[in-house]
Amino acid sequence: MDNLQPLILYWGLTWAVVGSAVTPLVFDRRGRNPWWGGLIGLIVGICSGEVFGWTLLQIFDSVWPAYARWLSIFGGLVLLLPLWILLKPQRGEHLRAHGIVPGTIVPLIFYLISLSALPMIWAIALAFFEYDPAQKGGPILGLGGENKYVGTQYFEEMVEGDSRNPREFRNSIETTLKFTAVVVPLNLLITIPLASMIESVHQRVRVVFRSIYFLPVVTSSVGVAIMWGYIFNAQYGLANEVTGMAGIKPVAWLQDPRLTIWGIPIALFAVIIAYLWQDFGYNTVIFIAALQGIPDHLKEAARVDGATPLQVFWHITLPLLRPTILFASVFTLISSFQVFDIIQVMTQGGPGRVEGKTKVMVLNIYENAFRFGRMGWAAAMSLVLVAMMLLFTLFQLWAFRSDWEY
Amino acid sequence: MMKKITILTILAVLLVASVVTHQPADARQSVTLRLWQHQEGPFNEATQALIDAYTAQHPEVTIEVETFEYDLYLQTLQTSLPAGDEADILELFGTWVCGYSDYLAPMPDDLAASFDASQFYDAPLGGYQCDDQVYGLPQEFNVEYGAVLVNQAMFEEAGLAFPPAWENWDALISDAQQLVQENSDGQMTVAGYHFTNADAIVFSFLAGILQRGGDYWNEDQDGFQFDTEEGLASLEHLVNLVEQGVVDPVLFNDTSNWSGDAFFTGQTAIALIGPWAVAYGLDSFPDFGAFDYVALPAAGDEPIFAADSGWGMTVSERSDHQDVAWDFINFAAANADNALQWNITTGTIPALRALVEDEMYRTPLLEASPWLAGVLDELQYGRYVGEMPDRDLLFYDIIYPYVLDTLQGLMSAEDAVALMDEDANLMFED
Numbered sequence: 001m002d003n004l005q006p007l008i009l010y011w012g013l014t015w016a017v018v019g020s021a022v023t024p025l026v027f028d029r030r031g032r033n034p035w036w037g038g039l040i041g042l043i044v045g046i047c048s049g050e051v052f053g054w055t056l057l058q059i060f061d062s063v064w065p066a067y068a069r070w071l072s073i074f075g076g077l078v079l080l081l082p083l084w085i086l087l088k089p090q091r092g093e094h095l096r097a098h099g100i101v102p103g104t105i106v107p108l109i110f111y112l113i114s115l116s117a118l119p120m121i122w123a124i125a126l127a128f129f130e131y132d133p134a135q136k137g138g139p140i141l142g143l144g145g146e147n148k149y150v151g152t153q154y155f156e157e158m159v160e161g162d163s164r165n166p167r168e169f170r171n172s173i174e175t176t177l178k179f180t181a182v183v184v185p186l187n188l189l190i191t192i193p194l195a196s197m198i199e200s201v202h203q204r205v206r207v208v209f210r211s212i213y214f215l216p217v218v219t220s221s222v223g224v225a226i227m228w229g230y231i232f233n234a235q236y237g238l239a240n241e242v243t244g245m246a247g248i249k250p251v252a253w254l255q256d257p258r259l260t261i262w263g264i265p266i267a268l269f270a271v272i273i274a275y276l277w278q279d280f281g282y283n284t285v286i287f288i289a290a291l292q293g294i295p296d297h298l299k300e301a302a303r304v305d306g307a308t309p310l311q312v313f314w315h316i317t318l319p320l321l322r323p324t325i326l327f328a329s330v331f332t333l334i335s336s337f338q339v340f341d342i343i344q345v346m347t348q349g350g351p352g353r354v355e356g357k358t359k360v361m362v363l364n365i366y367e368n369a370f371r372f373g374r375m376g377w378a379a380a381m382s383l384v385l386v387a388m389m390l391l392f393t394l395f396q397l398w399a400f401r402s403d404w405e406y
Numbered sequence: 407m408m409k410k411i412t413i414l415t416i417l418a419v420l421l422v423a424s425v426v427t428h429q430p431a432d433a434r435q436s437v438t439l440r441l442w443q444h445q446e447g448p449f450n451e452a453t454q455a456l457i458d459a460y461t462a463q464h465p466e467v468t469i470e471v472e473t474f475e476y477d478l479y480l481q482t483l484q485t486s487l488p489a490g491d492e493a494d495i496l497e498l499f500g501t502w503v504c505g506y507s508d509y510l511a512p513m514p515d516d517l518a519a520s521f522d523a524s525q526f527y528d529a530p531l532g533g534y535q536c537d538d539q540v541y542g543l544p545q546e547f548n549v550e551y552g553a554v555l556v557n558q559a560m561f562e563e564a565g566l567a568f569p570p571a572w573e574n575w576d577a578l579i580s581d582a583q584q585l586v587q588e589n590s591d592g593q594m595t596v597a598g599y600h601f602t603n604a605d606a607i608v609f610s611f612l613a614g615i616l617q618r619g620g621d622y623w624n625e626d627q628d629g630f631q632f633d634t635e636e637g638l639a640s641l642e643h644l645v646n647l648v649e650q651g652v653v654d655p656v657l658f659n660d661t662s663n664w665s666g667d668a669f670f671t672g673q674t675a676i677a678l679i680g681p682w683a684v685a686y687g688l689d690s691f692p693d694f695g696a697f698d699y700v701a702l703p704a705a706g707d708e709p710i711f712a713a714d715s716g717w718g719m720t721v722s723e724r725s726d727h728q729d730v731a732w733d734f735i736n737f738a739a740a741n742a743d744n745a746l747q748w749n750i751t752t753g754t755i756p757a758l759r760a761l762v763e764d765e766m767y768r769t770p771l772l773e774a775s776p777w778l779a780g781v782l783d784e785l786q787y788g789r790y791v792g793e794m795p796d797r798d799l800l801f802y803d804i805i806y807p808y809v810l811d812t813l814q815g816l817m818s819a820e821d822a823v824a825l826m827d828e829d830a831n832l833m834f835e836d
Contacts, residue, residue: 004491005489005491133484133485133487133488133489134483134484134487134488134505134506135488136488136508137488142488163828163829163832164803164804164825164828164829164832234593234656234657234662235589235593235595235657244591249591250591250593252656252657252662254662255656255657255659255661255662256656257656257811257814257816258814258815258816347661348661350661351656351814352811352814352816353806353807353808353810353811354807354808354811354816354817354825367803370477370480370481370484371477371480371798371802372796372798372799372803373484373796
């Protein structure tokens with residue numbers, strides 16, 4: 001029986017969740033502390049899932065091999081069921097309805113720790129090692145050995161190094177910042193007026209517009225990228241057809257590294273257009289919801305005082321949207337820092353292969369980690385990306401802060 | 407209640423213990439092997455045929471194939487080999503093998519005792535030999551340089567002789583210039599000679615160095631030397647091709663109009679690509695017209711070229727059935743009849759010398775893949791590219807980007823070879 005690692009994960013994760021979700025309810029019914037139930041259920045679930053998952057696999061593999069893996073999933077019940085059935089009531093059976101809290105929180109905390117916190121800690125650790133999964137590392141998690149400790153070397157190289165990796169890193173930071181600097185304001189400039197316009201029309205029409213504008217958000221990014229790739233195709237694309245009507249000579253939007261507008265590569269603009277097209281529906285819907293929350297009497301009072309619609313929008317609506325603008329700008333900034341799929345499909349970081357004109361940080365991290373096996377260097381870049389997002393978010397929180405409610 | 411739980415726990419422990427000690431009698435007889443392979447129609451089909459043939463002879467053996475999309479396969483290998491959950495038999499590209507040799511089983515002694523390395527070409531086998539041990543067997547001789555695909559209809563339409571027999575580069579450039587087509591805006595719609603995808607650029611550059619009498623390895627074979635007279639001349643030759651207008655490297659490269667697609671969609675008349683692309687092309691474009699595969703002119707006396715080993719099979723060090731897995735590999739790669747069928751189905755060049763040098767095998771090979779005639783006699787000039795710390799990094803992240811940027815006019819040839827030299831040699835630093 002080979003390749004048990006995925007099953008070991010399934011056994012553990014499945015029964016950790018079931019155990020920690022159900023056992024608090026059982027404990028609560030028997031008058032016991034449900035938080036202890038969550039903890040005990042978690043431990044018993046994992047142990048039972050692993051030990052009896054493996055046991056059932058061995059048993060059924062010899063008699064019913066086609067279903068052995070599926071049946072092994074029930075291993076967790078071997079100890080959990082007796083625990084639930086045989087647990088003695090402490091102070092008489094009565095439902096206190098407190099078990100639901102640990103029954104939902106303990107599994108979530110478990111998932112958060114195992115699938116988010118631990119990988120994050122692992123990424124932080126990797127940033128200090130020359131880690132390549134193909135190399136033979138030391139006995140503890142593969143760290144050490146050929147995956148040697150390099151301390152803060154990567155971070156020093158990022159600042160001072162002039163070899164290829166640091167140069168690519170600095171180039172990807174510059175590209176990411178350019179991308180974000182264009183995307184965030186453009187997104188807000190499009191979505192706020194658009195949401196106001198949609199909000200101002202009749203409710204039935206509003207639903208139609210809202211659906212239409214939200215459609216690209218739920219469309220596959222790869223599909224969007226392929227479609228825009230065709231539009232920007234240098235030889236047969238729609239973009240060149242349209243600009244050709246205005247007498248502009250066709251350009252290689254996604255391929256020519258020499259073309260720039262205001263210092264920004266034209267390929268980056270092309271990618272930004274595709275990204276905005278897919279993304280702006282999300283903020284539009286958020287702003288529509290926010291606009292619906294602004295009390296009408298505030299606008300009415302302004303109109304009574306003789307304010308024009310533009311003045312109402314500028315002096316009443318926009319200031320009251322400030323918390324929503326903060327929310328939208330923070331999330332747009334974070335998602336634009338994380339842009340990957342559209343660029344990977346449309347340009348693969350090019351044009352310009354040495355200093356890719358659209359090679360953003362996540363693409364650089366991906367290539368280093370999964371194409372060239374430089375996990376340590378990629379992890380160090382990830383930490384810098386997180387730090388940048390944190391700094392920019394803190395700045396936005398400060399810039400758009402408000403101390404009032406309506 | 408404690409008594410009940412204790413009894414249940416004891417019963418559970420007994421159940422586990424009984425399973426641990428119980429081994430089914432027939433488990434020792436039947437062998438199930440897992441085989442990993444990248445996804446590519448003809449390759450998967452050809453390997454399955456080998457498995458069917460092998461299991462027919464060995465009914466106690468079952469081989470389960472799992473295929474992965476190419477990029478995913480790279481990642482899966484990178485993570486699974488150190489984690490230890492890889493398959494028993496791994497299809498690997500020759501130049502990856504030494505990088506993974508810590509996790510691979512060398513050829514067993516009994517097989518090694520009778521193994522004749524000379525039955526394989528040096529270039530493909532070279533990838534599977536690490537520290538005097540053989541870690542797998544090649545199934546193909548991967549050739550990315552030496553011959554080009556040529557489109558008969560386009561040549562005839564341009565009034566050029568077909569198949570072409572270029573005596574020198576000037577003759578090829580002349581033909582390519584006549585084959586170029588542009589639209590009314592002056593954009594190139596059909597390239598004359600498309601050599602600007604990643605593999606073509608890398609192998610053109612390396613072959614250019616070798617044919618001019620140079621070497622990209624230093625004397626001790628522990629570092630690269632691109633910033634040499636031959637390196638510069640090789641790159642300048644490629645720049646000259648672009649300046650002569652045979653291809654627009656902005657519109658034709660690895661991400662835009664890749665040469666495999668460009669050739670079979672009529673966007674290039676001459677494409678520098680390995681013959682493996684023919685199986686792919688005919689699979690995707692079955693109605694494509696007549697074509698041929700003809701030799702490129704040499705820059706020096708001999709058409710020496712660097713060759714990149716090729717696809718083959720290896721055995722995991724952790725496999726419980728290494729002997730059976732190696733037996734299957736030997737059956738697939740070293741048996742001339744089986745290897746021939748695999749090469750015919752995949753449209754690849756054999757790694758076994760007999761299939762090329764023995765008419766008994768060469769004839770059916772050329773009947774199935776007549777375009778190989780142009781390259782089989784060139785195989786003798788193939789030289790293994792060498793054991794590199796990271797072949798993909800050197801090829802796709804160093805040589806290709808610098809050369810393409812030079813061809814696109816973003817940097818000078820002198821700067822490009824100097825930077826290539828510097829970046830490539832960083833791979834050897836601890």
